[in-house]
Amino acid sequence: MSYLDLVQPTAGDRLAVRALKATARFLEDRIRLVSLVDFLASKPVPHDLNWAYTLGSVCLFLLANQIVTGVLLALYYRPAISEAYESVRHIEEEVTCGWLVRQLHAWGANLMILALCFHMARVLWYGSYKKPREINWLIGVGLLLATLTFGFTGYLLPWDQLSYWASKVGTEIPGALPVIGSVLVKVMRGGEEITGATVGRFYTLHTLVLPGIVLGLVFLHLAIMRYHGITALPGKEHSRKVPFFPHHVMKDAISIYLTLAVLYVLVVVSPWKLHEKADALVTPEGVKPEWYFLWMYQFIKYFPQQIGFMSGKVVGIVLSSGVFGLLALAPVLDFGEGRLIQQRKLFMSLALAVLLGVLSLTVLGYICERDISLLGTTIHFDIKGFPEKVTGK
Amino acid sequence: MNRVGTESGALEDVSVSAADAGGGLPRRCMLLRLAAALQAATAAALGLPVVRFLLAPLRSRVAASEWQRLTASADVPLGATIALKYRIPEAEGYRQSAADTGTVWVARRPGRLDAFSAVCTHLGCNVAWEPARNVFACPCHGGLFSAAGQVVGGPPPRPLTQLEIKEEGGAIWVRSKGNRV
C-alpha cells in the first residue's frame, strides 16, 4: 500500500506516473535504489505504537533543521572575535530572512535537546534498551552527549555578553579537577582566556567535527534500529504488525509538523535576543548556562569547599557526570528480562529519583539569584535557590 | 524538510509494487490531493526563505559614490598619463568597505582631462599605458585601447569605462558612476 495506490489517476497523473515509473525502473536496474527505499519503508512495525514512538523522527527532523539552517548561517557568519558579533547582527537585521534562519537554528537546538530527552525517557520507560538493543542505546547516549556539546559550542559563537560569560564559566568548571584540570581548560579555550582562538575551536567543533560524529552515529542508530525493528510496547510483543509506510510515517509526519508549528511559534513569538557585544571587562548580571546545563551548574554549588582531601567542586563534577554514566549503564543496571514497569520497580525508582533530582536542580538553577513574582508577591532567591527576601505588592 | 525524500520514495515504491491504482474513493482521492498540495505549500514556505537568505547579497546596497580627491592638478602635466588608486565603495557582508582597490588612468591632453577605469572590458584584468605605442594594453588577452579609451585591437567588446572627473581647488577629483568599473 503506498501513496499513489490511493489516488484515482487523471490523464495528467497517468503521464506523471509513467514518467516516475520509468525513472524508478532506471534507478532500480542500476543501483537497486527502489528496493532499498522499499526495504526501509516497508519495515514492519507494531500497529499499536503510540505517539511517543514518533519522538525519534522528531529528533531527526530537528537535526535536519539544524543542518540546513546551520549551513545557511555559515555562509554569513565569521568566526573571529572582531567580526562574530557583527556578522550575527548582520544576519539578524539585514540579511533577508536572516532572523528566521538564525532563530530556527537557535530554537531548533533547544527543541532538539528537549526532544532527545523525551525520546530517551520513552526508551527508558518501555525498557526498549534491553537485549539485543543495548548497543543502540549506548549510541543514543553518545548522541545526547554530542548534542549537548553542540549546544555548548554553539552558544559562544554569537559572541554577545551572555554567550561569552556563560562560556567562560562553563569552561572554568573542569579547571577544578586535579592535575588535568588546568590543561583541560587551556585545551578547551585554546589559551588561558576565552579569545578568538576559542571561537575558532568552538566553530570548528560545531561545524566540522560534531556534525561528522553525529551523522555517523545517527546512521548507525537508524541502521541498527532497522535491523532490530522497533520495540513493541511492553507486554504486547505479539501484536499485529503493519508496514512502516504509510502507517507510521503519517504518524511521524504529524508529530514533525506539530514540532514545526511549535518551533515556528517560538521563533516568531519569543525570538532569542542578541545581547550586547561580549566585553571581557564587564560581567553582566545573572550569568547562567543554558537550561540543559543548569542542573549540573546548580548541583556543584551545594558542595562545600573541601570534602576530605578533595575539593567539593571536583566531587560535584564527578557526581553530576555520573548521571551520564548511569544512563549509559542503564541496560546493565536494569538487568532483568521483563520490560513491564512492575518487573523493574527497583531500577525505575532509581531512574525516577535521578530524574526528579535533575528536574528540581534545574528549577533551582533557574530561580536562584532571581526575583520571581507570583500573585503579587516577589521572592528573591539566593545563590543556592533558597527564598531569601519576600516583598509584597 | 525531509518530507520530500519520503514522498519520492513513496512514488517509486508504487512503481515496484505496481499495484493498480483503481478502487480509490473520490473523497479519499481528494484528501490525498489536498495533503499533497498542503505539503507542497509547506515546502515552498520553508524553501522560499532559504532562497531569499541565499540571495540576500543581491539586495545589498552600495553606498552612493562620492567625489574623491585623487591628487594635485600639478601631478598630471599636459601629455601625461598616470595611474592612480581610488576607493571603490563596496558592501562586504555587514560592513561597507572602502579600500583603495581601484586603479584609474588619468590622462591630460590639450583641452581635456580623462579618467579611465583600468579594468579591461574583456575579462577584467588591469590595462597599462604604453607610451611607445600610445595605447592602453591588456596583459591578459592582448586587448588594446586608444588614448581616448576606444578599442583598437584584441577581444574587448567595449571602450574603457570612463569616470566623472573634475578639477577644483588645484586638485583632481573623480567619481565612479555606480557599481564596480
Next chain:
Amino acid sequence: MKLVSQHHILLSCSLLMAFSTAPVLASQPEKPAPKTALSAAPSNSVSSAAKGPSTTAADPAAEAKFLAKMGSCAECHADNATIFQKSVHGSDGIACVDCHGGDSSVEVAEEAHAATKGFVGKPSRRDVPAFCAKCHSDAKRMANTGLPTDQYEQYKNSFHGKKVLVEGDSNAAVCTDCHGTHDILSKKNPLARTYRANIPATCDRCHGDDAKMNAYAIPTDQFKKWKQSFHGRAVLEKHDLSAAICTDCHGKHDIVNPEDAHSRVHHLSIVKTCTRCHADAELMKRHNLSAAIPADYVAGIHGIALLKRGITAAPACTNCHGNHGALPPGVKQVAMVCGRCHMRSEEFYNKSPHRQAKGFRGCIECHRNHRIAEPGSWLFSSACERCHPGDSPASARGKALAETFDRAVFTLEQAAKEVKDAAGYGFSMEKLEAVVEEGRQARVEVVPALHTLDPREADRFAEKATDILKTVQQGVQQIRIRILMRAGSLGMVLIVIMGIVFVFKLKIDRLHHEEEEEAALRAANGASAGEPPAEPAAADKTNGLS
C-alpha cells in the same frame, strides 16, 4: 564600644557648642557656686591686667595666701609665679606642686625636685594633653568649676590629637598652644587667647605659618580671608562676638580633617553647620539678614540634590559664598559664581540683552538665589513678568520661546516613548535609541543656549526634535511592518500545518479502521479454516536483514 565613645564625643560637642554660642555663658541658671568662682576669676584678672604688669595685688590677704600656696617654688621661679598668679589657675588657689609635683615645703632645690617626691617638671609636648587631663578629665575636681571634662577624650580623636598622640608628631597643637601655660586665662577674659575675638589670631599662630603648614599641605590664608569676611569684620571691627570664628565651624578640641565625614565642615555637613547660626531669627535680625535662607536652600534644587539625593557635586553654602572669606556675592559676580559650574549658561547669558540691562542682578533675577526651583519653561511666564508686564512685547517673546521649547521637548518625549514601546517587540533598537539619545543631547545643549533669549535657538531645537520624531516613527513603523509580516507568516504556517495534520489524522484513522475490519474478517476466515492469523506486512519478506 566605639559607637559609645562617638556618641559621647558628639554629645559633648553639641554641649560645647551650646556653651560657646550662647551669648552669655554666665547666665547658666544652675550651679551658683562655680558661677561665682568663674565670674570672680576673670574679673580679678581683668582688673589686674588693666593695671598693667604688677605684683601689687588688690588684696594683701589674698597675696599672702597665694604666696603661702607657692611655698618655696616662688623663691627660684619668681617670674613664673608672677605670671601664674594672674592666671585662672593661680587665682583659683592651685599650687605649683599640684601640676608639677615635688615638694614646696623644702628649700633645697634637689630635694624639692626629687623624683621620689613625685616631681614631674616640665612635660614634653607630647605629654602635655595627659598632663592637663590629670585634673581636667577628673569630674570630681572639675565639679565646682562648671567646666566640662571631656576635652581630653575629644582631643584624642581630633586631627591634632591623632598627630601628637598616635603619630608622635608634636608639631600639631597641644593644650598649651591655644590656652597658654602658666598664663592660662578664662576664655571670658578679653586678654585670653581663647577669648572669642582672639581665637582666630590664636589659630593663626600656627595656621598662618607657611613653614609649619607646608608639611600638611594646608593653606595659610584663612585668617587673612576671615578678617575681610562678613564674619571677621563683625568680630574685629564691630566687636560683635556672635559672628562666626574658627571654632564655630571647625570645633575646638575635636577638630577633624574637613574631608572626614565627621567634620562639621565636610561638604555634606556644611549646610547644617551654617544653619546653626543662620537660622537663628534673633541673631540674623541683628545683622539684617533673613533667617529663612537655610530653609530656602534646603527646599531649593541644590539643597535637594546635595542633602536628599546625596549628589556631592551639588554646591553647599560655601561653594557660592566662600568659606573663610564668606561674603554674599555682589551683583556683578553672581553670573560668575553660578558660572563656575553652569559654564555654558553663563557663556550664553553674557550674549543676552539682560547682560546689559541696568539693575539686572544676573542669574538670581529669574532663578532666585537660595530657593532655586527646578528650571523649566514656566520661568518664562512667571519670571519675566516680574519686570516685563504681561502684555509687553518682551513678555510675549519670552512666552513664544518657552512654547517652542515645550513643544520640542514634548516631541522628543514622544519619540522616546515610541522607542520604549517598540523595545518590547524584541528587535534591536540600537539605532533608534541612538537617535533618541541625540535628541536628549540636543536638549541638554539647548538649555544653556536659551539664556541668549534668541528665538532662533529654540526654533533650531524644535526642528531637530521634529526630525528625530519622524526618524523614530519611520523606524518603528518598519518594525511594526516586519512584525505584522512575521505574525502573518506564522498564521499561514499554522493553518497549513493544522490542515496537514488534520488530513493525516483522518487518513490514519481510516487506515486503522479498514485494517481492523480486514483483520476481523481474516480472523473469522482463519478460524473457520483453522489457520493462525497471518503477518500482514508482506512487503518485508524479500529484503529482511534478519
